[in-house]
Amino acid sequence: MNSYLLNRALGSVAPNDFHTxxxxxxxxxxxPAPGIRFSSRRxxxxxxxxxxxxxxxxxxxxxxxxxxxxxxxxxxxxxxxxGRYMISGGADPSIHLWDLESRGSExxxxxxxxxxxxxxxxxxxxxxxxxxxxxxxxxxVPSTIFSTAHDGTLKWSALQSPEIxxxxxxxxxxxxxxxxxSSAPGSTLLVAVATSEQSVRLVDLRSGLAxxxxxxxxxxxxxxxxxxxxxxxxxSGSVDNRVIIFDVRKGGHNSxxxxxxxxxxxxxxxxxxxxxPSSYQSRPAFSxxxxxxxxxxxxxxxxSNGSHIVTTGQDARIRVWDAASGANxxxxxxxxxxxxxxxxxxxxxxxxxxxxxxxxxMFELREGTFIKxxxxxxxxxxxxxxxxxxxxxxxxxxxxxxxxxxxxxSGEGVELFSAHGDGTIRSWVSRExxxxxDDEEEAAEATRKRKRDVLEDIYKGFFGAEEAxxxx
Numbered sequence: 001m002n003s004y005l006l007n008r009a010l011g012s013v014a015p016n017d018f019h020t021x022x023x024x025x026x027x028x029x030x031x032p033a034p035g036i037r038f039s040s041r042r043x044x045x046x047x048x049x050x051x052x053x054x055x056x057x058x059x060x061x062x063x064x065x066x067x068x069x070x071x072x073x074x075x076x077x078x079x080x081x082x083g084r085y086m087i088s089g090g091a092d093p094s095i096h097l098w099d100l101e102s103r104g105s106e107x108x109x110x111x112x113x114x115x116x117x118x119x120x121x122x123x124x125x126x127x128x129x130x131x132x133x134x135x136x137x138x139x140x141v142p143s144t145i146f147s148t149a150h151d152g153t154l155k156w157s158a159l160q161s162p163e164i165x166x167x168x169x170x171x172x173x174x175x176x177x178x179x180x181x182s183s184a185p186g187s188t189l190l191v192a193v194a195t196s197e198q199s200v201r202l203v204d205l206r207s208g209l210a211x212x213x214x215x216x217x218x219x220x221x222x223x224x225x226x227x228x229x230x231x232x233x234x235x236s237g238s239v240d241n242r243v244i245i246f247d248v249r250k251g252g253h254n255s256x257x258x259x260x261x262x263x264x265x266x267x268x269x270x271x272x273x274x275x276x277p278s279s280y281q282s283r284p285a286f287s288x289x290x291x292x293x294x295x296x297x298x299x300x301x302x303x304s305n306g307s308h309i310v311t312t313g314q315d316a317r318i319r320v321w322d323a324a325s326g327a328n329x330x331x332x333x334x335x336x337x338x339x340x341x342x343x344x345x346x347x348x349x350x351x352x353x354x355x356x357x358x359x360x361x362m363f364e365l366r367e368g369t370f371i372k373x374x375x376x377x378x379x380x381x382x383x384x385x386x387x388x389x390x391x392x393x394x395x396x397x398x399x400x401x402x403x404x405x406x407x408x409x410s411g412e413g414v415e416l417f418s419a420h421g422d423g424t425i426r427s428w429v430s431r432e433x434x435x436x437x438d439d440e441e442e443a444a445e446a447t448r449k450r451k452r453d454v455l456e457d458i459y460k461g462f463f464g465a466e467e468a469x470x471x472x
Contacts, residue, residue: 026414026430027345032377035108036427039066040096069094072394073419076403077133079142080183083405087145089130094118095147095164117164124166127151131176137183146191148176154193154203170203170210182226192234194221200236216244216256223299229306237297243311260321261290267325331368349399358397396422
């Protein structure tokens with residue numbers, strides 16, 4: 001990092017490169033923070049309240065296990081302006097707003113919801129489990145949110161503490177699985193919704209219409225994501241094993257401009273460019289037979305600069321694609337999981353249908369190199385609830401979503417939050433090394449010392465002990 005600081009001062013490193021390197025350093029220092037907890041229950045009353053007043057749970061014990069939602073936490077979202085606020089959606093169904101700056105730099109803190117909505121509190125609230133959330137990205141202080149649920153609706157709600165008030169409901173007449181809203185300055189103000197229908201649904205915030213669709217898939221759409229660098233480009237993943245890139249400026253079937261093919265490591269190359277043999281025949285940009293995975297595509301994300309697309313599927317594979325050419329970069333991460341990519345690091349909850357391990361793997365995005373394992377404290381494999389050999393959806397180890405924020409006032413610089421099947425939200429914070437080596441570092445240092453000793457023995461064998469000292 002000191003070399004980055006020097007090169008940044010000399011102007012030989014671009015600001016974005018320096019920012020990426022600093023973020024990566026903080027992400028790699030993430031550790032669990034079990035003392036930071038989230039509770040949907042209201043705080044105990046002040047000491048001067050009447051003993052008969054039980055409206056605020058005076059018997060609340062801060063040492064007991066706290067739950068952010070009565071059922072599992074399905075999804076999380078952090079505001080993209082300052083990263084101060086986070087919203088969570090549960091299977092209850094309910095939505096809570098959390099002020100992440102309320103804890104300062106403390107590592108023992110209970111976050112309490114500063115605004116909430118549920119069916120008992122508002123007649124227009126969702127009636128079924130929440131499937132996705134997002135915060136309108138163009139307000140310095142978050143004021144509105146979008147949410148989808150298994151009740152077949154997309155809702156636009158206002159954040160008015162201590163309540164979240166639904167303002168408008170878009171009836172989709174199908175099950176929405178995920179949605180995406182572009183935060184790019186040139187945003188089209190369209191909400192893309194992945195639903196049980198074969199078309200990607202587009203909700204126009206200007207007109208309030210939700211009838212427009214993007215055809216191209218042959219089965220339900222599970223994930224959508226707007227490109228960060230070109231706000232008119234949209235990627236979608238479907239049960240038909242395909243990933244399609246849409247240009248929303250075009251209508252009908254013409255909007256599907258490209259597909260990703262897992263068998264294509266070259267991508268779209270112009271033979272006249274000189275980068276490919278003259279006999280090379282590039283595949284069509286859009287092909288109805290191209291497959292991104294050997295199973296339903298469950299996740300699609302763009303990297304922050306739009307250079308790559310990361311996809312996951314039920315074939316237990318994660319793939320990284322060159323966004324410019326559509327080439328499969330053939331990065332190998334291992335056999336299981338789903339993803340939440342940051343800048344150059346991939347955070348991967350290690351989950352499958354047989355067991356929930358309560359751990360997050362950290363990989364280098366471009367090469368697939370394993371960096372670190374984050375273990376969920378207090379969760380043992382033997383204590384996890386099992387139903388006929390399958391992991392329970394209410395397991396504490398089951399991680400349904402991950403979000404992170406940077407540059408918080410808490411002092412850590414980067415915080416990670418994970419949504420769990422038992423209704424809890426767990427926290428992870430960046431911690432600088434205290435100078436002591438952990439087990440892996442000690443093993444690495446021992447390996448380096450052993451190799452140095454071997455090298456010294458070789459020198460001694462060739463040159464004798466006295467001459468070897470001059471080399472070492």
